[in-house]
Amino acid sequence: MENYLYFRKNRPISASVTLGSATQTCPAFAVADIGALAGNDNLNEIAAISITSLDGGGTGHADVLFTPTTIVPTLAYSGSALAIATGTTHWIEPSSQAYANGILVLDGHGTAGGYTLDTGDIVTAYWKTGLETACMYPVSALKGINATSDTVTTVHFASILGDNTDDVITFTHTAGEFDKICKMINDACNAYPLDGRMIKVYDGHDGVTRYLNENDATITLMEYAPEGGAAGMAT
Amino acid sequence: MRAENYLYFANAGDNDTDKDAAMYPASNFRGAVTMSSTTVEFFFDPLDGTGTTANGVLLTHADIATNATDGSSPYADDVHYTVMEKFAQLASANRNNTNNFTVVKDLNGSLPTNEGAISASGLTEVTAVAITTH
Numbered sequence: 315m316e317n318y319l320y321f322r323k324n325r326p327i328s329a330s331v332t333l334g335s336a337t338q339t340c341p342a343f344a345v346a347d348i349g350a351l352a353g354n355d356n357l358n359e360i361a362a363i364s365i366t367s368l369d370g371g372g373t374g375h376a377d378v379l380f381t382p383t384t385i386v387p388t389l390a391y392s393g394s395a396l397a398i399a400t401g402t403t404h405w406i407e408p409s410s411q412a413y414a415n416g417i418l419v420l421d422g423h424g425t426a427g428g429y430t431l432d433t434g435d436i437v438t439a440y441w442k443t444g445l446e447t448a449c450m451y452p453v454s455a456l457k458g459i460n461a462t463s464d465t466v467t468t469v470h471f472a473s474i475l476g477d478n479t480d481d482v483i484t485f486t487h488t489a490g491e492f493d494k495i496c497k498m499i500n501d502a503c504n505a506y507p508l509d510g511r512m513i514k515v516y517d518g519h520d521g522v523t524r525y526l527n528e529n530d531a532t533i534t535l536m537e538y539a540p541e542g543g544a545a546g547m548a549t
Numbered sequence: 550m551r552a553e554n555y556l557y558f559a560n561a562g563d564n565d566t567d568k569d570a571a572m573y574p575a576s577n578f579r580g581a582v583t584m585s586s587t588t589v590e591f592f593f594d595p596l597d598g599t600g601t602t603a604n605g606v607l608l609t610h611a612d613i614a615t616n617a618t619d620g621s622s623p624y625a626d627d628v629h630y631t632v633m634e635k636f637a638q639l640a641s642a643n644r645n646n647t648n649n650f651t652v653v654k655d656l657n658g659s660l661p662t663n664e665g666a667i668s669a670s671g672l673t674e675v676t677a678v679a680i681t682t683h
Contacts, residue, residue, distance in 0.1 A: 318637040320630070358585040442586045443613050443629055450581040450633050474580045474592045476600040481580070510641025512634045540582065 315510030322448040324518030351416035359444030368434030370400040464489040473541040488532035561656040575640040609677035
């Protein structure tokens with residue numbers, strides 16, 4: 315019997331970017347919101363995308379405009395083109411768009427599900443759990459914790475793949491909080507010695523940070539890097 | 550002798566096709582990762598002895614996201630967490646004087662005639678099982 319350590323990345327409910335020019339390539343979301351930009355390319359993590367138009371555009375900006383009242387589990391996107399009025403907000407289906415390294419690239423109107431963006435439009439993504447957002451390891455897989463600087467702590471686990479490269483969780487935090495992260499993990503490893511349970515060590519979803527035993531390590535970012543990445547793990 | 554717990558998974562097949570069912574010692578569990586908002590995969594030591602490509606059991610559950618357009622949380626239901634938590638409980642459930650045969654999920658509805666029925670169906674949150682072996 316042993317415990318299992320659970321971690322979940324920081325994610326806000328939503329994050330927005332405002333277009334500085336008329337382009338389909340949105341500005342990058344803030345690292346503080348979504349974590350590292352490089353490699354943040356999982357459309358599965360985006361529940362919905364809304365666009366608030368600065369100055370309208372009429373039907374010239376969207377061939378197919380989506381106006382769902384609920385996003386999931388019931389996707390109710392309309393297939394009818396509607397005029398975009400100044401200041402209105404509409405929704406487009408995430409799976410029709412492209413997302414790589416924290417940057418959304420939307421299809422323009424003329425493509426099914428597309429929306430032509432204009433200067434000043436606000437694009438908002440709503441996040442959910444997706445590939446590698448949350449993970450769980452048995453305590454026996456823990457190899458160690460390392461303070462790589464006064465603001466960065468790495469937690470190493472034996473690789474799920476089984477090669478020689480560790481799976482690594484990297485926490486960015488306020489200077490000097492290394493000991494609190496160590497204490498959290500120590501508490502999780504040694505809790506319920508006669509039982510064996512999953513222990514939530516850190517959970518940053520929904521724009522709220524949650525720490526085991528209230529060991530507030532002021533974590534601002536959690537990055538998860540399993541060996542080989544998702545492609546290597548996916549079977 | 551050290552008590553060991555054995556974790557059983559079966560898809561909706563009839564246990565008559567490759568990867569219809571699998572069982573692993575709990576000690577062979579390497580970790581679990583969410584693969585989408587409706588799936589979480591549990592990884593175990595591979596059976597081929599190479600140790601370099603984990604066996605996977607992908608469990609499907611309800612989508613964790615709900616309505617986000619009204620400003621409410623898209624995380625109304627953390628069912629992936631529930632699945633992980635219950636798996637951990639099952640993996641640690643070995644007790645003396647039991648056979649330690651633990652059904653994580655059995656979706657098999659039509660066993661071959663020479664197989665006895667398994668009395669437990671496992672986690673109610675899981676709706677599909679996909680097994681990958683190496």
